[in-house]
Amino acid sequence: MSDFEDINTRGLVLVGCGRMGGAMLKGWLSRGLQPGSVTVIDPRLAPEWQDKGLRVNQPLPENPAVMVLAVKPQMMADALGGVPRLSDTLVVSVAAGTTIDTFERSFPDAPIVRVMPNTPAAIGQGISALIGNGLATAAHLDTAETLMSAVGRVVRLDSEDQMDAVTGLSGSGPAYVFHMIEAMAKAGEAQGLSPELSLELARMTVAGAGALAVDADEDPAVLRENVTSPGGTTAAGLKVLMDPENGLPPLMRRTVAAATERGRELGKGAA
Numbered sequence: 001m002s003d004f005e006d007i008n009t010r011g012l013v014l015v016g017c018g019r020m021g022g023a024m025l026k027g028w029l030s031r032g033l034q035p036g037s038v039t040v041i042d043p044r045l046a047p048e049w050q051d052k053g054l055r056v057n058q059p060l061p062e063n064p065a066v067m068v069l070a071v072k073p074q075m076m077a078d079a080l081g082g083v084p085r086l087s088d089t090l091v092v093s094v095a096a097g098t099t100i101d102t103f104e105r106s107f108p109d110a111p112i113v114r115v116m117p118n119t120p121a122a123i124g125q126g127i128s129a130l131i132g133n134g135l136a137t138a139a140h141l142d143t144a145e146t147l148m149s150a151v152g153r154v155v156r157l158d159s160e161d162q163m164d165a166v167t168g169l170s171g172s173g174p175a176y177v178f179h180m181i182e183a184m185a186k187a188g189e190a191q192g193l194s195p196e197l198s199l200e201l202a203r204m205t206v207a208g209a210g211a212l213a214v215d216a217d218e219d220p221a222v223l224r225e226n227v228t229s230p231g232g233t234t235a236a237g238l239k240v241l242m243d244p245e246n247g248l249p250p251l252m253r254r255t256v257a258a259a260t261e262r263g264r265e266l267g268k269g270a271a
């Protein structure tokens with residue numbers, strides 16, 4: 001039996017099929033979601049989605065199992081304006097900042113689950129955190145978890161208050177890691193390596209270390225120590241990187257704090 005049986009029967013509506021919506025849709029289709037059961041609402045849908053058998057910008061099914069909202073927070077009011085008041089439909093939002101009570105104003109009788117995914121979902125390696133409203137039953141949360149586990153791992157939160165920090169850490173986090181690759185590559189160039197060689201070394205170092213961090217039984221701190229020979233090269237590098245005043249820890253603290261704060265602002269309706 002497909003995990004998507006009820007959704008395939010009643011339908012899934014995806015409002016906004018850009019980078020995040022598209023990444024999730026790719027994962028769902030590869031896990032058994034039937035294209036004909038998906039209604040995509042997006043006025044600027046990318047051409048790659050046009051001939052996949054999806055229902056594109058067509059009237060919504062009468063009683064869809066799930067509606068996933070994946071538009072920018074600044075576009076949410078606009079997008080919600082075009083959607084009927086569903087009550088027997090699980091509403092799932094992946095928008096940063098936008099709080100559950102915003103959705104409750106549009107869907108006062110609906111179960112609502114707020115999710116924060118990230119773009120490695122495009123290759124099934126995402127991490128999503130989720131929390132439901134008072135009307136979301138264990139079965140609704142399971143449905144949301146089924147959807148999100150099609151594109152990576154899932155964690156459940158205890159409180160919606162955690163969501164902005166989650167957004168600042170794992171939602172935005174892939175961008176920090178991509179920038180780390182860029183910065184490492186530039187640093188290699190500064191030591192005389194060619195840009196191509198430096199980028200390849202940086203990219204595969206981050207990819208391999210990430211995979212090892214997931215695969216290994218040891219904590220990242222132990223994996224770091226395993227690389228660090230006493231009096232060796234890594235110790236010399238880490239002395240700079242781990243400097244408590246000027247190193248990565250205070251920089252990362254400020255980075256995640258800024259992203260978290262921006263999530264709070266978006267939640268209050270900031271443009």
Ligand SMILES: NC(=O)C1=CN([C@@H]2O[C@H](COP(=O)(O)OP(=O)(O)OC[C@H]3O[C@@H](n4cnc5c(N)ncnc54)[C@H](O)[C@@H]3O)[C@@H](O)[C@H]2O)C=CC1
Pocket residue numbers: 015016017018019020021041042043044045070071072073075078079094095096116117118119171172
């Ligand atoms: N990109 C990321 O890494 C992540 C994004 N998110 C959240 O996902 C949501 C979407 O972000 P992205 O996919 O990055 O943006 P995007 O700009 O790539 O996609 C948004 C899509 O919404 C469509 N759209 C705009 N107005 C619409 C409307 N009224 N009705 C239907 N569709 C409409 C656009 O045409 C576009 O295809 C945001 O709320 C963001 O906070 C969450 C986690 C990670």
Ligand SMILES: O=C(O)[C@@H]1CCC=N1
Pocket residue numbers: 096167171172
């Ligand atoms: O930058 C943003 O606002 C979205 C949310 C998390 C990642 N991208």
